[in-house]
Amino acid sequence: xxxxxxxxxxxxxxxxxxxxxxxxxxxxxxxxxxxxxxxxxxxxxxxxxxxxxxxxxxxxxxxxxxxxxxxxxxxxxxxxxxxxxxxxxxxxxxxxxxxxxxxxxxxxxxxxxxxxxxxxxxxxxxxxxxxxxxxxxxxxxxxxxxxxxxxxxxxxxxxxxxxxxxxxxxxxxxxxxxxxxxxxxxxxxxxxxxxxxxxxxxxxxxxxxxxxxxxxxxxxxxxxxxxxxxxxxxxxxxxxxxxxxxxxxxxxxxxxxxxxxxxxxxxxxxxxxxxxxxxxxxxxxxxxxxxxxxxxxxxxxxxxxxxxxxxxxxxxx
Numbered sequence: 001x002x003x004x005x006x007x008x009x010x011x012x013x014x015x016x017x018x019x020x021x022x023x024x025x026x027x028x029x030x031x032x033x034x035x036x037x038x039x040x041x042x043x044x045x046x047x048x049x050x051x052x053x054x055x056x057x058x059x060x061x062x063x064x065x066x067x068x069x070x071x072x073x074x075x076x077x078x079x080x081x082x083x084x085x086x087x088x089x090x091x092x093x094x095x096x097x098x099x100x101x102x103x104x105x106x107x108x109x110x111x112x113x114x115x116x117x118x119x120x121x122x123x124x125x126x127x128x129x130x131x132x133x134x135x136x137x138x139x140x141x142x143x144x145x146x147x148x149x150x151x152x153x154x155x156x157x158x159x160x161x162x163x164x165x166x167x168x169x170x171x172x173x174x175x176x177x178x179x180x181x182x183x184x185x186x187x188x189x190x191x192x193x194x195x196x197x198x199x200x201x202x203x204x205x206x207x208x209x210x211x212x213x214x215x216x217x218x219x220x221x222x223x224x225x226x227x228x229x230x231x232x233x234x235x236x237x238x239x240x241x242x243x244x245x246x247x248x249x250x251x252x253x254x255x256x257x258x259x260x261x262x263x264x265x266x267x268x269x270x271x272x273x274x275x276x277x278x279x280x281x282x283x284x285x286x287x288x289x290x291x292x293x294x295x296x297x298x299x300x301x302x303x304x305x306x307x308x309x310x311x312x313x314x315x316x317x
Contacts, residue, residue: 013123023235
């Protein structure tokens with residue numbers, strides 16, 4: 001089996017025979033960069049970024065209140081949760097499509113969106129990061145040059161990779177990704193058992209020094225009821241490969257937005273942010289008839305330095 005096939009399980013997080021090859025090609029085509037995908041990283045768990053962003057919101061996020069149904073009602077949309085019913089002019093469902101498929105939709109919405117939603121299958125990923133005092137996996141060659149192990153792809157077990165995720169000057173890190181079927185299998189065990197198994201694989205590849213870490217962090221996105229699985233959902237074999245564009249366009253005041261649906265950088269944080277900005281503009285245009293242009297920078301030609309915004313009541317979850 002080739003290295004590409006072995007690492008596929010970790011990159012896509014789904015067993016290869018369950019996904020659409022054309023769907024995977026679509027993900028690749030929507031990644032408009034030739035640069036490495038690891039130069040920018042958060043100096044800590046991703047949840048810390050989410051908490052920071054939450055503090056800047058003018059409205060309160062309602063936790064522990066899952067949405068069960070979305071229903072169109074003349075010129076409004078009703079969102080039924082476990083606690084109450086919300087009414088809004090428009091709704092953006094900012095959740096992975098495979099999770100959104102569990103929400104009951106009104107007849108018109110179901111007829112329009114159901115095939116696209118059910119074209120997705122959840123991924124599964126376990127991520128473990130070890131921090132070290134020094135990058136022992138780098139070996140000196142001569143006076144200045146160094147040779148480093150950048151990535152290890154395991155042939156047994158399949159679906160496991162380890163990468164040098166260090167941000168030089170800030171940290172020295174090795175990160176293990178366990179994807180697809182192996183992640184689902186390990187997720188049935190306790191965190192301690194997962195760490196023990198992962199440490200065994202790590203020392204097998206890097207030697208005893210790998211056990212001398214300062215700290216470690218384990219995160220698992222496997223069969224989660226609210227997010228599905230990491231890094232995201234993929235189009236299943238036989239699914240509609242046009243689902244991303246279909247779900248990311250408003251219909252009867254409802255649309256979907258997630259990293260999987262982003263026009264650029266799907267399955268990355270950057271894709272999630274861009275999908276959110278795009279969805280906001282599309283929904284405002286859908287509700288008001290006004291086109292909204294969102295610019296990355298006001299310094300480039302054609303950018304509007306003082307845009308006029310119109311407040312539109314909407315519901316985002």
